Amino acid sequence: MRSRNKIQWGTAGVLLSFFFGMNAPLHAQKDQVKLIRKDAEKKVEVRIGEELFTAYLYPETIAKPVLYPIITSGGHEITRGFPLAPRPGERVDHPHHIGHWMNYGDVNGLDFWNNSDAIPADKKDKYGTIRHTGITALNENGNSAELEVTMDWLAPDGNVLLKEKTRFVFSAEGKKRTIDRITTLTAQSEPVSMKDNKEGVFAIRVARELEHPSNKPEIFTDANGIPTTVASLNNEGVSGKYRSSEGKEGDDVWGTRGEWVTLNGEIEKEKISVVILDHPSNPGYPTYWHARGYGLFSANPLGQKELSGGKDVLNFGLKAGESVTFRYRIMVYSGEIPGDEVLNSEAGSFGKEQ
Template structure:
């Protein structure tokens, strides 16, 4: 049974940004998250999109109306990188779970199917609408190539709307089923966003970009038009140097259509491997990965190789903040403390 609740809690009207409504579109297999009837994001759970082998939040739109996620491969915009077709929206998975690659699974990638894992939505448990805050509880299965369930997933999403700010909390619990489940050391994971072209770092290397009609091209070019991204970590590291470092939060700022945006991922203090390592690339992959410490340190740290015994579980908590404007490190730390104390 799907539970839909409208929250009647009182709020400070001075700070209200809008009503958040969750709309389940069973035909298109998605839940739209609307703020004052404007799209914030959608939870995509279709099994029929060939490039999508997991659930994801796509697109994600800032309070100022700018889209912070890449369009490719679902809705390619002009002048976008067309690499890594498995990087779609904001998602949660991992590249080596009992030897199966859940991270790199896409029909556009020619990996043998027997080496790939798939995450499939099972059901929506509850939707709760409200002023400034709404939530969604969902269940999904991490499947082996033969279709049997390796892990059961329970996830709560909480969405917040404030003036100039959008927030997504994700709390995911993974439960092993009948066998031991090992998360083997790899850089490919775990809580990730593939960002809009404007939030990439400028590069002198030629890359394949989509044309003015959003079609893939085969000629590599150097074109940094509108590219303005810069990472900053909680530890004060900036730019591409943040890759493979630990931090409790990571921010990516840039300008999209003349609007400044800051995108932040925050690591919950109770998470395994806290503070997490960051698989944060200058080309727009922005990911927190608690299980890749050997890969990120070139072997200086030993592999964690975390395992779950049958019927045991582990929970991960993350926050995404999408902020209008540029934020200082001090202001971002203040935002992080709000997350920790919520």
């Protein structure tokens, strides 16, 4: 009898293993992160299951590589469409604000931040450009994937000021999607100065629905003294609001320090929270926030004098051959607005990662 029972249980075990084995991949497949390289189109698509999450774009028609668009698990784009794919009713200011990017407004006196095709040819000698130079790794691992790329930070004469190596880690967990960016910049044959400047560093330009409601036009002046008017628009469906780890909210977040900032709102009844986490190893930690109600969501650890009203000064720089690494995390929540306790826990876990 014992032998027969063993056979019965063994058969059941095989059947159970087969049953769960058939179902587990289906569940895993839903959150499986895939990297699809499309060299001819100068992009790498990041898909979760079969759905597009984001894409690394590096055409030479824009002044730096970007991640665009960034899409929630509910299917809504958190990034503005303009200038790559304009949508009705959105703002058309600051054409250099595309998806997610990372650069700075003063690198050896050159403005990498504001460069775009809107800059006249006779003014281009004041602006720097970042060019993609290679894809060095693509690794998929279930519900996460890593993309490693290289870039050159170029002066107008083609001189390479900085070489960049960036590792993106894309992951999915239920309705939450995450992007880690680990960027190492290495000065080349000459020292690199990155004087305090409000235009930087790690940024997202968000969709109209995630902006702060506003009923008046505003004018913002960049570091070169060039004014840009941000027009007043219809506020229907506009619901964004910033909150920082220090309890600052709305426009009060701008020019303050914090370990994290979340931008909460709704797009077509989907509750959305977009979070940026700083990392303790970054220069200037905890970062200052260059977060504007019109949709610019940026962590700027290097522009301390401009963002603190002169209270703090950094004037960061690298000697020839010297490197610095920046690490940030973007989290996109769908269907929920996480509280401070959750985000403090996320920041604590992220801060322990090396």
